[in-house]
Amino acid sequence: MTVVVLTYNRSHELRRTLMQLSALPEQPPIIVVNNGSSDTTARLVSRDFPEVKLISLAKNWGAAGRNVGVDLVKTPYVAFCDDDTWWTPRSLEIAVDILDYHPEIAVLNARILVGEDKKLDPSCSTMEESPLGFWKDVGPLLTGFMAGANVMRTSAYIQADGYWDAFFIGGEESLIAMDILNCGGKIVYAPELVVRHLPSKQRDNKLRQRLIARNAIWTCWLRLPWRLAWSRSKEILGQISDRQLRRRALFDALLGFNKIVSERRVLNRDTCELLRRVWQKE
Incomplete structure (x- = not known):
């Protein structure tokens, strides 16, 4: 399992995320895609997290920056998060076990806890009520997922051609989710997996x-x-x-x-x- 982190001009939030990811007991390889940041992001990663693979892009590619990160992934599974989200201990280990046992599943969406008070993200409540039924002992079947809180088979990502660069950001998951479903992959909400989200204030x-x-x-x-x-x-x-x-x-x-x-x-x-x-x- 490799973790790909997408970031743009949020070095303070990125530091917190990398500290959390680096402390995970699973010790996954981490790839940071620096989406053309003009702040101290590149210096921060190189100086304070030398074990992290840093890719600095010349410009901001939006969601498609993840494609560059996945190109360097050598593991069968890849976990995604953004600079204001991170995976909690043992979640990635559980994800590996689920994907190993259920080859039909292409994507697992985590349970997302928002803010310091760890409120359930409203999108997770919607996922819990999916009309598509329940996948065995894992969770509800879905037609989509959250870009910064999912684990995916690397092969499924590549087969679906990753994120379309014309989207930039905003609902970019829908197209790749459709293509994964069309290839026969299952998308499942797995509440055993947990992602923390402290929303950045740097949003337009x-x-x-x-x-x-x-x-x-x-x-x-x-x-x-x-x-x-x-x-x-x-x-x-x-x-x-x-x-x-x-x-x-x-x-x-x-x-x-x-x-x-x-x-x-x-x-x-x-x-x-x-x-x-x-x-x-x-």
Whole structure:
């Protein structure tokens, strides 16, 4: 098991995360992808964590920076976290045991505890109520996962071509999750695995909301049959209460239409049905 950490201009948060990861009893190899940071990130890692493999990119590639980290992974499994998240002791050991025993599982999403008071992330509550049933002794079956709190088969990541660089950030997991499902892999919520999350204050929430909406629409048109893509796109836009944000998200999505058409690959019927079942419960 190797851990890949994605970071951008958050050296203070990264220090805390690397201290936690370096203290894990499993002692996994750690790869830090420095996404074009202009702060002290590179110096911090080189000086204080010499055992960590540091990859410094010339610019910020967003979520696709993880692809560079995975290119250097030599283990069959890879765990992901961000600079404001970290894995708790024994979680990675349990993940290895689960993946060894269940070759059908491609991705395990951890239980995420947020803040100093360790509140359950609302996304985990949604995962617990998945309409897709329960995978044996592990947890509920899913159609997606959280980018900074999952363990994946390295082969599944590579087969799905990793994260699409055009997304940058915001809901980037949806496309790779669809492709993993389409290849027959299972995505499972495994509450035995625990990730801590202390959300960074360095966030541009308005930009992130725009990108999430744009990327969700792009994902529809990249993979869904035309009719389903159209209906799902309308649902996504309808969920945005801010009229200006809704217009901007639509405009952003239309700007990439030619690229979307050129990259379009429609999912099989079974994968589309799984997605429909989850969306109907929203």
